[in-house]
Amino acid sequence: MTLIENYLTQVSQLLPKEGRDDILAELRQSLEEGVSTTHESGKTKRDAEIEALARLGHPIKVAGRYHPQQYLIGPAIFPAYRYLLGRVLVALLAVHLAVSLFLFPALETTLHMGDVIAHLLAVLCWGAFFITLGFVSVEYTGETLKFFDRWxxxxxxxxxxxxxxxxxxxxxxxxxxxxxxxxxxxxxxxxxxxxxxxxxxxxxxxxxxxxxxxxxxxxxxxxxxxxxxxxxxxxxxxxxxxxxxxxxxxxxxxxxxxxxxxxxxxxxxxxxxxxxxxxxxxxxxxxxxxxxxxxxxxxx
Amino acid sequence: MPPDEHLDKMRLELRRGVVIIAVLLQLRTEHYGYALRQALEAHGLDIDEGTLYPLIRRLETQGLLTSEWREEDRRNKRFYVISAEGRSHLKQLLTEFDSLFATIDTLRNGRTR
The missing domain is CATH 1.20.900 (Dbl Homology Domain; Chain A)
Structure with a gap:
């Protein structure tokens, strides 16, 4: 049963802590019964193990299904996320350009294209990160957005x-x-x-x-x-x-x-x-x- | 996405809701995981264990199933059965399912309800 033990070890690392032992015991019991049934039908023990494990699926996939949520931002709020992300990025771009336009003359300095693009990219990445983080928080706290209802x-x-x-x-x-x-x-x-x-x-x-x-x-x-x-x-x-x-x-x-x-x-x-x-x-x-x-x- | 993959995705979406009803129906009598999969397969619903076990666990967390560990054939097994709340949900889901089925039937036959 080495394959099954190795499989369960991999699954256990990815399972939620709550109920982990219970889930592993159930998977073990099911795999053992599956192996036993296939073995009785004439296959070798090893082939029966491989077949049972293949039927259960990849450890990451199986363990993932025991987690309560399989996505960071769900379909209910994703359109609002995409809408806001695009607009915030463009607004950041505009602010960045405006700051460059008004701040740098005051500092009596000039900018080179490479510096502008590098700094702009950093600003946009941070913007995207915080917007995404905000929506992930909304998704995980179970809040709902009134964004579309107010239309x-x-x-x-x-x-x-x-x-x-x-x-x-x-x-x-x-x-x-x-x-x-x-x-x-x-x-x-x-x-x-x-x-x-x-x-x-x-x-x-x-x-x-x-x-x-x-x-x-x-x-x-x-x-x-x-x-x-x-x-x-x-x-x-x-x-x-x-x-x-x-x-x-x-x-x-x-x-x-x-x-x-x-x-x-x-x-x-x-x-x-x-x-x-x-x-x-x-x-x-x-x-x-x-x-x-x-x-x-x-x-x- | 090739046409076959589209079809597979549609089939998966169609089955997703039906599987829950099938599991709740089958668990009107007590089953453990492996036996449940075999029973569903015998009725023509082939569902892989990697999907079924997390599903029944989720249904239990939602209070629609109850479970207990018990020894049978010298093996410890976790037996699941539908709860009172599960029966109530099942009844409503079946009403919804019948209504959808009737709608599809009338659409297929070109009638109006």
Missing amino acids: NAQTLQQASTRPLEFGDTAWNVLIDGLFLLWWNNILIFADSTHILPGPIWDDIFWPANVIVGLMFLLHLSLVVRGYWSRWALKTEIVLNLGILGILAPIAMADTLVIESTASEVPRRILINVIYGAVAAIALWSLWDIRKALIPLMRPL
Whole structure:
């Protein structure tokens, strides 16, 4: 009975303390009877043992079934967990970017991309950990969430028929935030001290800050609320028109870059890259305006 | 997930509730674990021991079964039997089961209840 003894030893290590001896005695009795019945039908004792143990199953699986709960977060509260986790992570991302935007200029320091990403990842991991821990506590204490019960169908009045793509909106929050950090010289992608920008950039510095800042707040509010309201659609259109309004003078400017040293990117290539980026952002804005207009044009 | 795995999962979900009713029905007469599994198998319900034993233990914790250790054929065995509370639960579960069965039957035959 060596196999059975080894099996029971493995199971016993994984069983809940309460009732452990009782469970082991019952399993032992059942296995012995199973072995005895199979052995009597003509199989060797060892084969009979292997058969009986296989019928019972893997020690981890069997022992696990004696525990009261087999999951950390159950299906009743999992949708709320997933919803909250996504939104908290995006909110943390926004806070992280905002802190970078306002705190680091005060410290008169600049950030490098690798440092920002490493610190951001650490913040997101801690956020996910605490949210998960909170929900696991709710699950294990047997509390129920009133989150879904409080929902009122009347809130649909403020909503629109445009579905909110959570990933896209979260991505927009990230892009808006990174742009603001870069635009304000807090985040540096590459050494650009050799480039002397034309006067047009000074003219659009604050308008771009205001418009992209408002976009950042709009996208963040969408992530938190979880749906596009008609008001949000209108704001999206206005802000995208504002972006087109900023891009127009760049496209028409006589002098985009005054100077670019020969060791770095040639001036002509740099100007073409800027024109390409302007065209891409303009197309993107037009696409966003179209997406916001379609649901607005449907009758209420 | 391949189609067979989908089917296996559905079958498992379908059986989960039925197994509890079957166990409670069978334990209207006293059985120990191994004999219970054999009795259920004889009725066409094959359930592995690794699932059955934790289940009957959970039902006992919930007060639906009672148990006692007793010697039989020179072996100590734990005998289970349905409790009064278990009978009451069983009655309600059977009513629910009959209702579901009747619904499925009318759906299958295209009738309305």
